[in-house]
Amino acid sequence: GVKVVIVGGVAGGMSAATRLRRLDEQAQIVVLEKGPYVSFANCGLPYYISGEIGNRDDLIVESPAELQARFNLDVRPEHTVTKIDPVTQTVSGTTSGGRSFTESYDKLILAPGAKPLVPDIHGLADAANAFVLRSIPDLDRIMLTLHQVQPKQALIIGAGFIGLEVAENLRRRGLAVTIVEQTPHVLPPLDEEMAAFVQQELQAHNVRVITGQSVTTLQDDGHTAQLSDGTTLSTDLTILSVGVRPNTDVAGAAGIKLGLRGGIVVDDHYQTSQPNIYAVGDAIVVTQQITGQPALIPLASPANRQGRQVADVIAGLPQRNRGSIGTAIVRVFDLAAASTGLSERAARQAGLDVAVIHVLGKNHAAYYPEATPINLKLIFNPHTGEIYGAQGVGVDGVDKRIDVLATAIKGHLTVADLPELELTYAPPFGSAKDPVNMLGYAALNITEGLSTHIQWYQLPDALKNGAILLDVRDPDEIAEGHFPHSVNIPLNDLRDRLNELDPKQTYIVSCRSGQRAYIAERILRQHGFQVKNLDGAYQLYQAVR
Ligand code: FAD
Numbered sequence: 001g002v003k004v005v006i007v008g009g010v011a012g013g014m015s016a017a018t019r020l021r022r023l024d025e026q027a028q029i030v031v032l033e034k035g036p037y038v039s040f041a042n043c044g045l046p047y048y049i050s051g052e053i054g055n056r057d058d059l060i061v062e063s064p065a066e067l068q069a070r071f072n073l074d075v076r077p078e079h080t081v082t083k084i085d086p087v088t089q090t091v092s093g094t095t096s097g098g099r100s101f102t103e104s105y106d107k108l109i110l111a112p113g114a115k116p117l118v119p120d121i122h123g124l125a126d127a128a129n130a131f132v133l134r135s136i137p138d139l140d141r142i143m144l145t146l147h148q149v150q151p152k153q154a155l156i157i158g159a160g161f162i163g164l165e166v167a168e169n170l171r172r173r174g175l176a177v178t179i180v181e182q183t184p185h186v187l188p189p190l191d192e193e194m195a196a197f198v199q200q201e202l203q204a205h206n207v208r209v210i211t212g213q214s215v216t217t218l219q220d221d222g223h224t225a226q227l228s229d230g231t232t233l234s235t236d237l238t239i240l241s242v243g244v245r246p247n248t249d250v251a252g253a254a255g256i257k258l259g260l261r262g263g264i265v266v267d268d269h270y271q272t273s274q275p276n277i278y279a280v281g282d283a284i285v286v287t288q289q290i291t292g293q294p295a296l297i298p299l300a301s302p303a304n305r306q307g308r309q310v311a312d313v314i315a316g317l318p319q320r321n322r323g324s325i326g327t328a329i330v331r332v333f334d335l336a337a338a339s340t341g342l343s344e345r346a347a348r349q350a351g352l353d354v355a356v357i358h359v360l361g362k363n364h365a366a367y368y369p370e371a372t373p374i375n376l377k378l379i380f381n382p383h384t385g386e387i388y389g390a391q392g393v394g395v396d397g398v399d400k401r402i403d404v405l406a407t408a409i410k411g412h413l414t415v416a417d418l419p420e421l422e423l424t425y426a427p428p429f430g431s432a433k434d435p436v437n438m439l440g441y442a443a444l445n446i447t448e449g450l451s452t453h454i455q456w457y458q459l460p461d462a463l464k465n466g467a468i469l470l471d472v473r474d475p476d477e478i479a480e481g482h483f484p485h486s487v488n489i490p491l492n493d494l495r496d497r498l499n500e501l502d503p504k505q506t507y508i509v510s511c512r513s514g515q516r517a518y519i520a521e522r523i524l525r526q527h528g529f530q531v532k533n534l535d536g537a538y539q540l541y542q543a544v545r
Pocket residue numbers: 007008009010011012013032033034035042043044045046079080081082111112113114133134135162247250280281282283298299300301303304
């Protein structure tokens with residue numbers, strides 16, 4: 001049979017190996033993995049820090065012996081590939097024990113993943129208490145420090161998905177946690193106003209959040225961190241989580257073409273620039289399906305899919321990489337924050353024609369006990385209705401809404417299709433008008449010209465240009481918190497008090513969540529007023545200001 005060598009034995013590599021075996025009993029399949037474990041749960045690592053995942057063995061999904069028994073795979077951990085020779089069709093390297101090895105291949109699949117970016121911090125090399133988290137050995141090092149040093153305070157550098165997961169799990173262990181994030185807000189893949197809810201949640205759990213700053217220096221053997229504004233922090237344990245880059249030095253040295261930020265360039269059959277060499281997972285450049293542009297999308301779902309698909313290609317099945325959209329979720333204490341597709345920022349940067357709406361919904365029927373809010377955001381084209389992306393933050397049911405929207409994007413549905421989705425509903429589960437349907441209704445109000453929105457970040461300029469903010473909440477709500485400059489007419493009084501408004505002015509209507517403001521907008525418009533709707537209303541404004 002054909003001899004297939006796979007470099008990297010986790011998500012992409014092991015998916016390829018097992019699928020290939022199911023397709024071809026005759027193939028000789030060798031998996032070379034640098035680390036001591038294959039098929040481990042990278043995504044589960046943060047939850048072991050707090051003990052939420054209590055058993056270390058649960059993180060190791062399959063052993064080489066199990067993989068041999070079930071799939072007849074020749075799995076070799078502790079084998080680091082250091083050289084690929086496309087001419088002789090061999091890979092070579094060294095084992096952890098220092099032994100050299102060379103292995104020939106008919107087909108080579110590269111699934112070396114990504115490696116953590118190491119920020120340029122003065123003194124980092126001397127900081128024995130600073131770690132990255134990518135593998136089980138990384139986790140073991142962190143756990144050893146937690147047990148031996150009993151650190152009291154931790155510093156997390158980088159507030160992406162992994163940084164926030166580690167922050168939560170260290171906090172659950174009782175450490176005082178500070179997060180420093182260089183960009184203006186936590187969770188950079190989300191937009192600022194959606195990330196604001198996450199930041200509030202972190203602070204509510206006594207995580208100190210410092211944004212717009214970077215760590216420039218680590219002193220005192222890593223125990224003192226200095227920030228770009230000169231602030232100093234003390235830390236017993238520092239986690240570096242500033243992102244990843246494709247782990248492609250060996251591939252690049254073999255003359256395999258690299259592209260965006262060093263990612264391996266593959267065609268839509270996962271073939272690299274070299275014959276008989278394929279690549280999948282975090283290491284490759286994919287096509288962002290929404291923009292058609294090259295992208296790096298280092299997530300587990302695409303890596304697993306690509307591993308399976310490359311096995312199909314090698315086994316001669318018709319299979320093609322159709323690209324990725326990027327769907328992700330993170331739990332931050334009692335909240336979940338999720339996104340799919342492009343953020344508003346990314347969509348605007350890509351030069352797309354962008355409209356945005358925010359809807360505040362509930363996880364299930366509002367009248368059924370323990371309903372909790374979900375903030376949803378939809379990013380779409382106001383002319384074609386194409387859905388560019390969605391984001392959600394809430395206690396419960398965020399995964400379901402973002403998954404439906406991710407499916408809608410993959411299925412090329414438009415905003416006009418969202419009201420048509422017939423989703424599960426009984427009071428404990430959803431609503432007859434699910435928040436996803438509501439996003440569709442609200443988006444259609446924009447595309448049909450029934451409603452004109454302004455976004456929270458446009459409000460200051462609009463007011464400067466003379467628009468008047470009309471808050472239609474009830475006086476008791478206003479008393480609890482309000483815009484600095486606004487006129488208040490409760491929605492139920494509006495029809496009777498239209499004479500208090502000046503037809504020559506432009507009004508911006510707001511309420512708590514946007515629902516009443518939309519009704520007010522429709523009343524005012526039909527009476528000839530110029531009116532815009534503050535998308536997301538006071539609730540969103542208050543979170544992000
Ligand atoms: P990996 O799974 O990283 O596997 C690559 C393997 O190749 C590694 O084991 C590496 O040791 C090995 N290797 C590299 N170079 C060589 C070499 N020269 N020789 C031999 N072996 C080599 N994604 C999500 O979608 N959701 C999550 O919740 C999530 N959480 C995560 C949490 C953490 C802490 C981490 C680190 C990642 C998380 N991810 C998550 C990302 C997800 O794990 C990756 O997208 C996925 O594992 C990528 O699969 P891959 O096969 O490309 O690379």
